Amino acid sequence: MHEGMEIRGGASEFEAAVIAVVLDRIAQEEQAAIKRHTHDAPLPAWMRADEPEQPNFPLGIIRPV
Numbered sequence: 214m215h216e217g218m219e220i221r222g223g224a225s226e227f228e229a230a231v232i233a234v235v236l237d238r239i240a241q242e243e244q245a246a247i248k249r250h251t252h253d254a255p256l257p258a259w260m261r262a263d264e265p266e267q268p269n270f271p272l273g274i275i276r277p278v
Contacts, residue, residue, distance in 0.1 A: 218233075218236070242257060
């Protein structure tokens, strides 16, 4: 995690710890992705959650049933 990061606002110690853990996890996953050097590796589920059902199908178009 970045050493110069500071969490401000109304976060309690617990909330600040949760934020720090999430940021650390993101940094670890980014580093692991860089080390893999492959585009065929699947993304984590939280990164795929917002993907369209059909990657080449625009989200703004109503899909036929």
